[in-house]
Amino acid sequence: MSRRVLRLNEVSRIYHQGDQEVHALDRLTLELFAGEFAAVAGPSGSGKTTLLNVAAGLDRPDRGQVFLNGQEITGLSRAERARIRLEQIGFVFQSFNLIPVLSAQENAEFLLLLQGVTAGERRRRVGEVLHEVGLDGLENRRPGELSGGQQQRVAVARAIVSRPKLVLADEPTANLDSETALSLLDLMEGLNRSHGTTFLFSTHDPRVMQRARRLIRLLDGRIDEDRTKPDPPHQTAATSGGP
Amino acid sequence: MRILLQIAWRNLWRNTRRTLLTASTVGLGMALLLLFLGLNDGVHRQMIEGAVRLGSGHLVIQSPGYQELGGLERALEADAAVRALRWLQQVSAGFPQQAVAPRLFGSALASSADGSTGVRLLGVDPDREIEASDFAQKLTLGEFLTQGDADRVILGSGVARKLKLGLGGRMVLMAQAAGNPEIESRLVRVGGVFETGLDEYDQTLVIAPLETAQEFYRLPGKIHQLAVILEDETDSEPLARQGQRRFSNLEVLSWREALPELEDYIRMDDAGNYVFNLFLFLLIAFMVLNTLLMSVLERAREFSLLDALGFPPRQRFWMVLMEAFFIGLLSCVLGLLVGYPAHLYFAVQGLPLDVFNLRDVSAAGVAVEPILYSHLSWARMAQAILAVFTLTLLLALLPARRAASLGDVHLLGT
Numbered sequence: 001m002s003r004r005v006l007r008l009n010e011v012s013r014i015y016h017q018g019d020q021e022v023h024a025l026d027r028l029t030l031e032l033f034a035g036e037f038a039a040v041a042g043p044s045g046s047g048k049t050t051l052l053n054v055a056a057g058l059d060r061p062d063r064g065q066v067f068l069n070g071q072e073i074t075g076l077s078r079a080e081r082a083r084i085r086l087e088q089i090g091f092v093f094q095s096f097n098l099i100p101v102l103s104a105q106e107n108a109e110f111l112l113l114l115q116g117v118t119a120g121e122r123r124r125r126v127g128e129v130l131h132e133v134g135l136d137g138l139e140n141r142r143p144g145e146l147s148g149g150q151q152q153r154v155a156v157a158r159a160i161v162s163r164p165k166l167v168l169a170d171e172p173t174a175n176l177d178s179e180t181a182l183s184l185l186d187l188m189e190g191l192n193r194s195h196g197t198t199f200l201f202s203t204h205d206p207r208v209m210q211r212a213r214r215l216i217r218l219l220d221g222r223i224d225e226d227r228t229k230p231d232p233p234h235q236t237a238a239t240s241g242g243p
Numbered sequence: 244m245r246i247l248l249q250i251a252w253r254n255l256w257r258n259t260r261r262t263l264l265t266a267s268t269v270g271l272g273m274a275l276l277l278l279f280l281g282l283n284d285g286v287h288r289q290m291i292e293g294a295v296r297l298g299s300g301h302l303v304i305q306s307p308g309y310q311e312l313g314g315l316e317r318a319l320e321a322d323a324a325v326r327a328l329r330w331l332q333q334v335s336a337g338f339p340q341q342a343v344a345p346r347l348f349g350s351a352l353a354s355s356a357d358g359s360t361g362v363r364l365l366g367v368d369p370d371r372e373i374e375a376s377d378f379a380q381k382l383t384l385g386e387f388l389t390q391g392d393a394d395r396v397i398l399g400s401g402v403a404r405k406l407k408l409g410l411g412g413r414m415v416l417m418a419q420a421a422g423n424p425e426i427e428s429r430l431v432r433v434g435g436v437f438e439t440g441l442d443e444y445d446q447t448l449v450i451a452p453l454e455t456a457q458e459f460y461r462l463p464g465k466i467h468q469l470a471v472i473l474e475d476e477t478d479s480e481p482l483a484r485q486g487q488r489r490f491s492n493l494e495v496l497s498w499r500e501a502l503p504e505l506e507d508y509i510r511m512d513d514a515g516n517y518v519f520n521l522f523l524f525l526l527i528a529f530m531v532l533n534t535l536l537m538s539v540l541e542r543a544r545e546f547s548l549l550d551a552l553g554f555p556p557r558q559r560f561w562m563v564l565m566e567a568f569f570i571g572l573l574s575c576v577l578g579l580l581v582g583y584p585a586h587l588y589f590a591v592q593g594l595p596l597d598v599f600n601l602r603d604v605s606a607a608g609v610a611v612e613p614i615l616y617s618h619l620s621w622a623r624m625a626q627a628i629l630a631v632f633t634l635t636l637l638l639a640l641l642p643a644r645r646a647a648s649l650g651d652v653h654l655l656g657t
């Protein structure tokens with residue numbers, strides 16, 4: 001059986017709106033195993049983003065526990081949770097969120113620098129990963145000089161370069177056109193298959209839901225459906241004939 | 244550390260206009276600070292120089308109690324003066340001296356055919372005194388005393404006016420000599436008239452050859468004071484302390500101790516200037532704080548991103564401090580580039596007081612020169628640089644704390 005990467009145990013997250021309590025997550029239990037390519041879907045307000053925030057240790061649950069690679073992170077300090085994110089989690093954001101003053105190469109290198117990886121090793125890994133995401137020749141461009149798709153590729157490179165156990169991707173295709181979105185999904189799926197990196201997406205995008213091998217539907221902070229699919233016949237950028 | 248420096252430096256140039264405006268404002272503040280400090284220290288230096296040249300010297304050696312009580316009889320014996328002179332010679336390598344002048348003080352009644360007035364009589368060694376004091380330069384009539392003069396004196400312009408005396412005019416000095424109930428009198432001729440701009444000297448002082456004064460007061464071979472002019476004013480305190488340790492039976496005073504009213508005036512003036520500089524910096528501080536805080540708040544999303552990526556709060560704190568450090572550095576460079584040449588201009592050309600419609604100004608019994616020359620020591624410049632850096636870094640603490648605490652859970656989902 002695969003190793004368990006993420007476990008949310010009876011997790012509740014309650015927000016207060018005036019006198020009202022809003023249960024963004026309501027006693028939610030979820031397990032994610034190494035190598036999964038999973039998507040969390042659901043209507044707005046169903047708790048997708050809160051789930052990702054809590055899973056990453058960016059937000060603390062009011063009840064329940066969060067385990068990342070077997071370690072409970074719920075009670076850790078901010079600095080300790082930051083350290084865990086640095087070492088174990090890669091992020092891909094909806095609006096790319098690259099560091100604007102750094103080039104593509106430096107953005108990709110950023111986490112390795114924080115991790116204290118040696119210069120030679122950094123160069124090698126960043127070179128490999130930028131090649132892998134198809135950014136050869138664009139290494140020295142800053143985010144403002146790249147298209148949306150290229151920026152998201154840099155974000156993917158940054159997310160995987162430190163070989164994290166888990167990549168959390170928040171609506172990664174939301175700001176991309178169809179062709180670029182499919183190309184990005186190809187890329188992430190390829191990385192998932194070749195490196196065994198675990199991906200967890202939050203999404204509204206039917207293309208992502210279709211591509212995911214596990215689809216978790218949330219409703220009112222609870223899991224409404226959790227379905228693992230056989231490998232789907234997927235549409236790729238090459239076959240989509242998109243715009 | 245490299246990535247911190249790199250991001251901090253590049254962040255500065257994301258809004259070049261704002262960075263340059265902030266650095267220019269702080270730099271201008273620093274330039275003004277240098278200018279004010281330079282002129283202020285320059286005035287004080289001129290006042291000290293003027294005071295020691297017309298008064299005590301940078302270092303005074305006299306009989307115990309003379310500073311407080313005075314008195315004709317409280318004179319230094321010849322052997323004590325010789326010991327003090329030997330000591331001064333011994334320490335001259337470490338504390339270079341321009342001049343050492345023996346002086347004898349007394350009071351007398353000066354009379355001419357047209358009147359009489361009370362005067363202070365100062366007996367001096369002409370050759371040594373001309374090196375030590377400015378009286379020779381302040382002469383408006385005649386010449387300074389020379390060796391061999393016996394009955395020639397120079398006097399303040401006020402005394403000359405009161406007694407209606409010109410060059411070669413005769414007057415009689417009368418006083419009670421030391422340890423003698425009899426009144427001594429001596430006829431002397433006016434060899435010169437000086438004008439210092441200070442009533443304390445111009446209205447009351449008569450300068451006579453040392454031997455004449457010693458004879459007049461019946462203090463043969465005795466003096467009241469050895470006045471020492473040093474190459475460097477800042478040697479005054481350590482040399483005085485050394486002298487005090489060496490001579491338990493002598494009063495060895497720095498100029499600060501010999502001229503306490505001048506010392507108090509300078510301290511008060513410095514305090515006033517510090518308050519002024521503080522207000523200047525407070526105004527600048529608000530702008531710097533505003534800029535740094537705005538710059539952090541504008542990048543709230545970025546700091547949240549750094550938090551999400553695992554960039555520790557402490558490093559985000561340091562990153563903002565480094566940005567402030569770079570602004571401080573830039574400000575200091577700009578401040579020095581503007582402030583130092585401005586100081587140099589006033590150090591060479593001077594600032595004439597008459598542009599402020601000020602003439603014959605005196606303070607704490609010292610005449611202020613009509614042209615002020617800026618004087619800026621390396622220590623003062625270091626203080627100014629330190630002040631700018633400290634202020635910038637202190638002001639950055641709040642934005643840095645804010646940057647460290649930003650961890651926006653809403654980064655995901657937008």
